[in-house]
Amino acid sequence: MLNVEKRDRLKLPHIPIEKRPPQERLRDFCEVSLTYTPEQAIAEASRCVECAKPPCVKACPLHNTIKDWLVLTAEGRFLEAAHLSQTTSNMPEVCGRICPQDRLCEDACIVGVKHPPVAIGAIEKFINEYAFAEEGLPLPAVAAPTGHRVAVVGSGPAGLACADELVRRGHHVTVYEASPKPGGLLRYGIPGFKLEKSVVDRRTEYLERLGVELVCETRVGVDVTLDELLDGGFHAVYLATGATVPKRPSLPGMHLDAIEDALPFLIRNNTEEGEPEDDLTGLRVVVLGGGDTAMDCLRTARRLGAASVTCVYRRDEANMPGSRREVQAAKDEGVVFEWLRAPVRFLDNGAGGVRGIEVIHMELGEPDEEGRRKPVPIEGSNFEIDADLVIQAFGFDGSPVPASDGPKVTKWGTYTVNDDGMTTIPGVFAGGDAVRGADLVTTALVDGRAAAAAIDRYLRANTQGA
Ligand SMILES: Cc1cc2nc3c(=O)[nH]c(=O)nc-3n(C[C@H](O)[C@H](O)[C@H](O)COP(=O)(O)OP(=O)(O)OC[C@H]3O[C@@H](n4cnc5c(N)ncnc54)[C@H](O)[C@@H]3O)c2cc1C
Known part of the structure; x- marks a missing residue:
């Protein structure tokens, strides 16, 4: 850590993240922003003034414990910082790259009132890349199998976060995805110059190792109906079908x-x-x-x-x-x-x-x-x-599952849900862009995590494991 008193941290120089020069980056679709070196990450994280009630945490839809992992980064404890960042986000390496931090955490950063805000996104990317290089993506502890089976429809960030959280709670999860590969807009919408496909690959590979069953090239409502899922042994369904119908x-x-x-x-x-x-x-x-x-x-x-x-x-x-x-x-x-x-x-x-x-x-x-x-x-x-x-x-409207007697949708094609994220059909939940309309990766993760907790409660209250 740079040994600097809190009051003097505002005088520390901001370390801008280096970007590939335009003439070079226009020749390919690779990521434009580079990754901090350990020294740069320490210097930049040391600019955090450690607010008592950090506004960056409040401004983050996931309420990531940003201040705490900035302090760890400033102390050079990168692995601990990464592990902490992973407790509130299912893909911090993605959010570090493509969250609009300038409208969220960095916009709220107190340092930013008179100086450039702490580069929270670049640090989040650095600590998670550091951890990946050191230890890959190790599997977390998983609860004993409950016997409950959940179908997740759509493998964008909402669906994947929900699947991740449900499997950790001991439920069996099958993700149905219409496209050839998982990832949703992370793979098929957001260009490589913001987020390279290999970053999406390693996250979906991790989920498969964790036990998530991924079934691609299967469009629910066409190849298999919602009723067939519910009648076919799934105890709950999560609809994370996004919003991709163009306005x-x-x-x-x-x-x-x-x-x-x-x-x-x-x-x-x-x-x-x-x-x-x-x-x-x-x-x-x-x-x-x-x-x-x-x-x-x-x-x-x-x-x-x-x-x-x-x-x-x-x-x-x-x-x-x-x-x-x-x-x-x-x-x-x-x-x-x-x-x-x-x-x-x-x-x-x-x-x-x-x-x-x-x-x-x-x-x-x-x-x-x-x-x-x-x-x-x-x-x-x-x-x-x-x-x-x-x-x-x-912009886009919602893209709900084709179903004549499916859950209620709004005129914008988004699902109507209650406070638990449950649609008008019991046991069928929905979230991410499928409910909010086109939004953000971070809000899709918020929804996926909340849905997993709600589905877990629903399963325990309403069904017996197989
Ligand atoms: C071009 C573009 C750039 C963006 N850039 C950013 C950015 O920089 N930062 C940011 O935070 N957000 C960005 N977003 C928004 C962000 O990508 C979305 O908010 C986020 O991906 C929503 O996640 P989701 O899981 O709800 O849906 P999606 O990512 O859309 O995933 C939905 C998945 O469901 C599948 N599916 C749909 N219907 C069915 C069906 N019937 N059966 C099976 N599968 C189905 C789809 O194939 C898709 O894989 C961008 C969006 C676009 C379009």
């Missing part, structure tokens, strides 16, 4: 070729093998939207050789939903931002394709019910932006 505003010209949704574009081009399918060399690409998905599309398009990549977003930079860090990364990689612009119609190139979009200038009006200032069009301010490819990233 699309109805705009003139939306039938034209070369207008597509964000997720298929990302899946095609962020492949396991690192071999993208599209070649956008010379094309002008416009991405509509301002969230994390839009940022990932913009940065993917830059890696595919597009001549220009433009983000069109209806609010200003300060009011966009995505992480500031991601916006900065996109800017560093040459993305152009058109703030306060909303699409009006897609323009026809005369051959069935798109040649651009007409947009209108917006200004921010009164705050809406969530307190965000509403964008209002400025009459007569329309202009055109040329484009050979337009990608729509307006």
Whole structure:
């Protein structure tokens, strides 16, 4: 530990995490951020002023005991720090990489009032990579088998966290996944430059070693019904099917070729093998939207050789939903931002394709019910932006299991649940994006963990083990 009095810690220099330079990183889909060295991690963690009631812990949806593992890191006790971080999170190595810390823990960090906040995410990544290099992912203690069987539908962070917690409690868990491999959006949505696939692989391999049964390429509601699961020996079901149905505003010209949704574009081009399918060399690409998905599309398009990549977003930079860090990364990689612009119609190139979009200038009006200032069009301010490819990233609705008499869903396709996360069908629970709508990895983990505790209570109260 750097032997520095608490009051002097604010004078310690911040150690920014090193990033690969844009010209280098645009040539591949590998992670952009490097990992701290032990010396850097100690120096950065030593900047923590050890608040009595740490606001970083409160701001973290998982309430990770951040201060405690920062102190351990500052003392060079990396393994202990990693173990502590693993007690509240089922994948801290993932959260360290892709949580929007600048909107959560780091935004709340007291040091950040006058100085750069402590780089909590980079330290979380470091301690967990350190632990992985030292000891792999050792298996935790598992309770004696209860004889209860639970089906988890969907292998994103919500489903995997729930499975992890249930198996530790002695229940047998089978995870059904529609895609060829487990991981949900961690594997099939979030690009490798934020989270490499090998990180997802080692987490799912660990879960299999722990005893989670993974059944991929099986879509519940199609290959096996929810009723068949309930009648076929499962005592409870957890629906963690995510929210991946694209929202699309109805705009003139939306039938034209070369207008597509964000997720298929990302899946095609962020492949396991690192071999993208599209070649956008010379094309002008416009991405509509301002969230994390839009940022990932913009940065993917830059890696595919597009001549220009433009983000069109209806609010200003300060009011966009995505992480500031991601916006900065996109800017560093040459993305152009058109703030306060909303699409009006897609323009026809005369051959069935798109040649651009007409947009209108917006200004921010009164705050809406969530307190965000509403964008209002400025009459007569329309202009055109040329484009050979337009990608729509307006967000997602829920993607519930196809079932005519399944649990109740809202008009946004998300499940209705009670305080225990149970749907309108007894014994069928739901969580993650499937309930919240498109949200975050960390909130999906919160839900998966809470569901495991609720399912455990339900099983003990309502069923006898086999
Ligand atoms: C492009 C993109 C970038 C993102 N970037 C970030 C980020 O940087 N940081 C962050 O915190 N969050 C990010 N998110 C959000 C985050 O990925 C999600 O909030 C999180 O993955 C939700 O977890 P989940 O387990 O609820 O659902 P998902 O990860 O969506 O997993 C759902 C799984 O269920 C499967 N499934 C669905 N229906 C069925 C069925 N009927 N039968 C069997 N399987 C089924 C799906 O195939 C999928 O594997 C991003 C999202 C996107 C789309």
